[in-house]
Amino acid sequence: MATNKIILGDNLEILKKIEDNSVDLIYLDPPFFSNKNYEIIWGDEGEIRSFKDRWAGGIEHYIAWLKERVYEMYRVLKQTGTLFHHCDRHANAYIRVEILDRIFGQNNFINEFIWKRSSNRSSISKAARKNYDTIFFYAKSKKYTYNQLFMELSATSKDLYKNKDKHGFYQTVPLLVSGKRKGETGKIWKGIDPNKQGQEGMHWVTTPDKLDEYEKQDLIYFPKNGKTPRLKYYLKQSPGVPLSEVWDDIPLVQGNERIGYPTQKPEALLERIIKASSNKGDLVLDPFVGGGTTVAVADRLERKWIGIDQSVQAVKVTEFRLQRQQDLFSNPFTVQLHKYDYDTLRYADSFEFEEWIVQQYGGTGNVKQRGDYGIDGRMSDNTPIQVKRSDNVGRNVLDNFMSAVRRFDKALLEKNRKEKKPVGHLIAFSFNKGIKEETARLKNQEGIILKLVTVEEIVPIAKKPTIAIEVSEKSRDENGIWDIELTATGHSDAGVEFYSWDCSYDPEKGFKPSLMIDKEGRHRHQFKAGLHHIAVKVVDNDGLESVEVIKLQVNGKIKKTL
Ligand SMILES: C[S@@+](CC[C@H](N)C(=O)[O-])C[C@H]1O[C@@H](n2cnc3c(N)ncnc32)[C@H](O)[C@@H]1O
Structure with missing residues (x-):
């Protein structure tokens, strides 16, 4: 998937x-x-x-x-x-x-x-x-x-970081830890002999060189009462506590x-x-x-x-x-969604549409795209399929398709005719009376079945909702802010579900709604003087949508242009 x-x-x-x-x-x-x-x-x-x-x-x-x-x-x-x-x-x-x-x-x-x-x-x-x-x-x-x-530290843990310097809030942690050492960490630093600290003796957490470096970076805290220095540990260094x-x-x-x-x-x-x-x-x-x-x-x-x-x-x-x-x-x-929008399919890229609808019908698209007598796909038994992405398809299309079917595979045509199966499938949005009469004649007089299939018989389609916007000024304050009521009215056979508003619509960036769900189609918004683009979408019960964009000139009076 x-x-x-x-x-x-x-x-x-x-x-x-x-x-x-x-x-x-x-x-x-x-x-x-x-x-x-x-x-x-x-x-x-x-x-x-x-x-x-x-x-x-x-x-x-x-x-x-x-x-x-x-x-x-x-x-x-x-x-x-x-x-x-x-x-x-x-x-x-x-x-x-x-x-x-x-x-x-x-x-x-x-x-x-x-x-x-x-x-x-x-x-x-x-x-x-x-x-x-x-x-x-x-x-x-x-x-x-x-x-x-890691989770954020709790407020009580954060309270421990009560000191502050130019790097931020910090707490101090010991630089000396228990246990005598003979090596670098047991050496005297700043006149303090770690081995003589505490009852059992202690050692530094790192070498004197590193301690010098920490001091240069102002990371060591020297208590005023002369107690042993400590390391500053900053709030921002803490990853938090494990989850x-x-x-x-x-x-x-x-x-x-x-x-x-x-x-x-x-x-x-x-x-x-x-x-x-x-x-x-x-x-x-x-x-x-x-x-x-x-x-x-x-x-x-x-x-x-x-x-x-x-x-x-x-x-x-x-x-x-x-x-x-x-x-x-x-x-x-x-x-x-459950339904396809008629306009999108009808005006989609033609090759993509042909390929897709042939597949939805259970056939296989024609990879060659050209040179195959205008045939757009085949059924599993090789019977040809042609797709017309238009309405009111008429007799001339059928005549052309029939001659393509005849040239495509004569033996298959004869076999299908004998077995009373369709010799070809013609898919379109709708067909006119002339083509329907000719298919009836072909069947009755020549025993040739040519199947006319509408897109709607293959996939569920519906018309998008329609929408219109009305604008009315409610008030204006002394700072030049206008309170404006925007009213959207949508219509759909399936029923309007909700509206969604983008009051600072930018065509380059696309629809980025500031009010996501508006069941009523009514939105109060404050505008400064100037030109504003407003987009509203209406969504119907099938999930099909339409958008309307208006330009609103707010200056002295308000003016709406489409
Ligand atoms: C508690 S909400 C989920 C909220 C979501 N976690 C969020 O943050 O927005 C449960 C959702 O399950 C959906 N739902 C209920 N039954 C379902 C089903 N059989 N198949 C798919 N969705 C279903 C409902 O429409 C509803 O939107």
């Missing part, structure tokens, strides 16, 4: 298409078995379907639903691969015993991490605050990938990172997991990708990735989030 891809669909179906032993790291954050309302994030058809699936029965049902998916995850993991399963108190005991131990084996349980989400924003129960999640860490074998990581099982140093999603849905996980959490258990170029999979935290971080850390979600909204938010963080040098990615 191609990587760097966001896929819309039930992860069970998609996982089945991924090869065995191909993924390095899986992070899954499935809907928890918690409060029903809280679990509806996006509210679109895909999510509601999955929601009904999980809640059809009690905990047993939830565990069975999850288990068949985790089984597929285990299958696709490499022997060196690892899985991090994020869950909470509602089902963590069942998940560990009934799913992970059974599929991975108890021996392959590596650790249980506790992520303390926050001290403030926790719900209070009668017994205690509820403020942590569990992340189970399993490996497929003992040869799993793991890189030692422990309790993670209390990662706060909930904050600031710019916040997209606007409740179960979004912080990037710092995924950064820790991805750095710990994968390396550059490895493949990271998130089968419940939500708003795309895992894939956004994986992409930034130069891993390959695949993200799956059943919700159109989740898939599109992930797409916009990745676009927001992309620059000129980023790797491209693709998005696989």
